[in-house]
Amino acid sequence: MVALIQRVREASVTIDGDVVGAIGPGLLILLGVHRTDTESERQWLARKCANLRIFPDDAGLMNRSVLDMGGEVLVVSQFTLYGNTAKGNRPSFVDSARPEHAEPMYEAFCEDLGALLGKPVATGRFGAMMDVRLLNDGPVTLWVERRAET
DSSP states (O other), X not given: OEEEEEEEEEEEEEETTEEEEEESSEEEEEEEOBTTOOHHHHHHHHHHHHHOOOEEOTTSOEEEOHHHHTXXXXXEEOGGXXXXXXXXXXXXXXXXXXXXXXXXXXXXHHXXXXXXXXXXXXXXXXXXXXXEEEEEEEEEEEEEEOOOOO
């Protein structure tokens, strides 16, 4: 499972002209589910996202997590994060989880993260074409991944 994490001042997801998820300061997480991901990877990644210290403290050092600062989180499903571009010019998505596996993992990740934060996370809509807007803060963007051991 992979999370492309962006520290944002604000972010939103719009589908067919309707805003379906929006946040103020916090994290925008683009979430990719690998075909072999299990509950273990999902729970590890949720804990990592909640506790990752990428917000400034009073001295300006990255010592605070989204949990510490009471920030908000927007999670958007992003199967293309597991696109393999090693051969040719068209990405292969064979490592991306099929929807019947990915959607429940995405929903459970959002629930896990919301429980850790003590509040629901904003979301996009699984499988939908979405317009994602963000005002990146920093910019701070991190790739965080945990894969099942096979």
